[in-house]
Amino acid sequence: MTNTVKKNPFDFSEWSSLADTDPKAFELRREQVIESVIQSMPDAKQDRMRRLQWRIDQERRLAKSPMAACIRLSNMMWENVLGKNGLLDNLQHMDQQRLKRRSLATNANVLRFPGKDS
DSSP states (O other), X not given: OXXXXXXXXXXXXXXXXXHHHOHXXXXXXXXXXXXXXXXXXXXXXXXXXXXXXXXXXXXXXXXXXXXXXXXXXXXHHHHHHHSTTSHHHHHHXXXXXXXXXXXXXXXXXXXXXXXXXX
């Protein structure tokens, strides 16, 4: 059996060179690739992804440097993981619901109904 690895079409050197030589072309291409990815998603998710991308773009715009943008985006990500109603909260809620369902299923009272003989 052959183990094939899908090659990543992203070429960092090409993107880096484009950013250095023609920042406007880099930005246009970046926007086109992002839009292409969003359009490849199910319709129900596209609006949410566009809103998320808008937020990312605003964080990048407000940052004073690329490193500051990276830090802002990292903080935004961690807030969505660890913050109120974030991923961790939702996972814990799901686990509590699972335990509650299990508890109800294992602690059920079994009722005996009188049969014909009683």
